[in-house]
Amino acid sequence: MIALDTNLLVYAHREDSPWHEPATRCVTALAEGRGDWAIPWPCLHEFLAIVTHPCIYRPPTPPELALDQVAAWMETPTLVLLGESVGYWDQLRAAVLESKVAGPRVHDARVAALCLHHGVDELWSADRDFGRFAGLKVTNPLVS
Numbered sequence: 193m194i195a196l197d198t199n200l201l202v203y204a205h206r207e208d209s210p211w212h213e214p215a216t217r218c219v220t221a222l223a224e225g226r227g228d229w230a231i232p233w234p235c236l237h238e239f240l241a242i243v244t245h246p247c248i249y250r251p252p253t254p255p256e257l258a259l260d261q262v263a264a265w266m267e268t269p270t271l272v273l274l275g276e277s278v279g280y281w282d283q284l285r286a287a288v289l290e291s292k293v294a295g296p297r298v299h300d301a302r303v304a305a306l307c308l309h310h311g312v313d314e315l316w317s318a319d320r321d322f323g324r325f326a327g328l329k330v331t332n333p334l335v336s
Contacts, residue, residue: 193221195230195307197273197317198238203334205243205261206251211334213316216244218316220334223268225229232274234299236262260307283309302329 196219203215221264222229240262243253253261266272284305287293293301304325307315314329315322 193228193230193310193312194294195232195310195312195315196222196235196304197315197319197322198235198242199318200230200316200333201231201235201265202242203318205258205280207237214334223265223271225270227255227273228270229268230272230274230307230310230312234302234306235269237275256333267274272310274310274312276306277309278292280305280309287325289334290326291330298313 200218203209203211204219206212209215209282219326240255240258243258243261244255266273272307284302286309287301287305288298290298291301291304300319300321304315304322306312307328308325312328314331316331316333318332318334320332321330
């Protein structure tokens with residue numbers, strides 16, 4: 193199962209992103225494919241925070257449209273939403289300690305831990321910081 197990081201969701205949503213077209217192709221291929229794909233809940237929260245933020249985008253996405261986008265992804269029958277469950281704490285603890293992250297990077301550890309906890313095969317992200325988490329295969333599908 194492939195999971196998507198926040199940045200691909202943002203790029204696919206924001207038409208003003210220079211990565212909009214390739215990100216849209218990636219998300220569409222997963223959403224229209226036969227296999228399961230995943231989005232960690234923290235990535236959906238971060239997506240909403242980023243696209244609606246007036247200091248990041250001018251104009252920002254109105255909250256109603258951002259929520260509609262999330263709802264559209266959630267209607268995909270093959271989407272698996274990754275959330276915390278029994279055993280997650282051990283995965284997060286290991287990710288934080290082994291990668292030696294602190295502060296804002298704990299968010300990345302949370303996403304990595306969720307992916308590992310749910311048996312994700314690969315995380316698609318344009319963020320190179322995920323390479324610090326052992327056992328998580330990370331691919332940037334936007335570059336050749």
